[in-house]
Amino acid sequence: MAFELPPLPYDYEALQPYMSAETLHYHHDKHHKAYVDNLNKLLPGSGFEGKSLEDIVKASFGKNAGVFNNAAQDFNHIQFWPWMKKGGGGKKVPGSVLALIDRDLGGFDKFRNDFIEAGKTQFGSGWCWLALKNGKLEITKTPNGENPLVQGGWPLLGCDVWEHSYYIDYRNERPKYLEAWFDHLINWGHVEEMFALAPK
Numbered sequence: 001m002a003f004e005l006p007p008l009p010y011d012y013e014a015l016q017p018y019m020s021a022e023t024l025h026y027h028h029d030k031h032h033k034a035y036v037d038n039l040n041k042l043l044p045g046s047g048f049e050g051k052s053l054e055d056i057v058k059a060s061f062g063k064n065a066g067v068f069n070n071a072a073q074d075f076n077h078i079q080f081w082p083w084m085k086k087g088g089g090g091k092k093v094p095g096s097v098l099a100l101i102d103r104d105l106g107g108f109d110k111f112r113n114d115f116i117e118a119g120k121t122q123f124g125s126g127w128c129w130l131a132l133k134n135g136k137l138e139i140t141k142t143p144n145g146e147n148p149l150v151q152g153g154w155p156l157l158g159c160d161v162w163e164h165s166y167y168i169d170y171r172n173e174r175p176k177y178l179e180a181w182f183d184h185l186i187n188w189g190h191v192e193e194m195f196a197l198a199p200k
């Protein structure tokens, strides 16, 4: 069965002024859609058809660049949309996750700084992550479509730092995008949902 582009979980105007409707139209309707369409074209005969998206990401890594890049970017963007919401961001971290941030990452302020720094220093296209690995939180950054799934971890939060996610609204100023994203857009409820879904 073909993979499908999920609709945005909010209106295109919902994230303004921090992310414009124009960015969401390009990013969701064109970029994410292209990943889904390309994956559906590449899967037949690849040996990866019939698996879940998560299994395709893990199985194709290092073996089939075309399938991996599009499957991983589909997986990443499926999570990226609900990782944002109107009126999100800031310190509204659920207690279950905040306790781990305190234990593993030196507290909220250091976590915020290190997460944004990871996004700023990812050279070229990629993502920065809050991931769970071997029962501990870690902050990572990855190039292109790579994600914590292929590093033996599980993503709790990820920010897209490809230029397509910020160039319309912030031009070349990726740090401003990261700070606005963290302080005004993060949907901590979805972080808690991803924590609950983490492989035990």
Ligand code: FE2
Pocket (backbone or CB within 6 Å): 027, 031, 077, 160, 162, 164, 165
């Ligand atoms: Fe993207």
